[in-house]
Amino acid sequence: MSDCLFCKIAAGEIPSNKVYEDNLCFAFYDIAPQAPSHFLVIPKAHISSVAAIDSENSNLVAHIFEVIAAVTASEGIDSYRVVSNIGEQAGQTVPHLHFHVLSGRDMTWPPG
Ligand code: AMP
Ligand code: ZN
Numbered sequence: 458m459s460d461c462l463f464c465k466i467a468a469g470e471i472p473s474n475k476v477y478e479d480n481l482c483f484a485f486y487d488i489a490p491q492a493p494s495h496f497l498v499i500p501k502a503h504i505s506s507v508a509a510i511d512s513e514n515s516n517l518v519a520h521i522f523e524v525i526a527a528v529t530a531s532e533g534i535d536s537y538r539v540v541s542n543i544g545e546q547a548g549q550t551v552p553h554l555h556f557h558v559l560s561g562r563d564m565t566w567p568p569g
Contacts, residue, residue: 458503463553467501477528481520484528484558493561494534498525504554506543525558534560540568 458464465471466485473485476496487495500517504510510518522539529537537560542549 458553461503461553463497463499463551463555464503467499477524479524481517482524484524487557491557492538492559492564494532494537495557495559496528497555497557498528499553499555505552506549506554507541508543509554521556525556529558529560536560538564 462471466473467483476484476486477498478484480501482498482500484496484498487497498521500514500521502514502517504514504517525539529535537558540557540559541555542557
């Protein structure tokens with residue numbers, strides 16, 4: 458999608474602090490971290506949110522979760538939270554599917 462911030466980050470057109478990249482997904486540190494370690498994992502293909510996951514693209518989500526497991530393990534992170542906000546009321550500000558991976562501090566439940 459031409460006017461999408463995260464499409465541009467995944468394509469390297471906007472700089473980011475990259476954590477991981479392969480042909481299907483891209484991971485980078487959040488510009489406004491909400492925990493000592495806070496990175497985002499996104500598909501390179503434009504998907505607007507979890508609400509747009511279907512049988513045609515759900516393989517990307519499975520892949521992203523494999524990547525989350527592998528990257529956290531390689532960084533020695535053994536406790537973390539994975540969050541995806543869907544829609545305005547839930548706090549989604551960038552309309553490109555992304556999974557927040559937060560760690561390094563005690564977390565509360567329920568989330569705010
Ligand atoms: P959400 O509010 O759930 O849609 O998450 C979007 C996240 O993207 C927020 O945590 C922002 O801090 C983060 N963000 C926005 N712009 C950038 C950027 N240029 N580089 C890294 N993270 C960003
Ligand atoms: Zn996009």
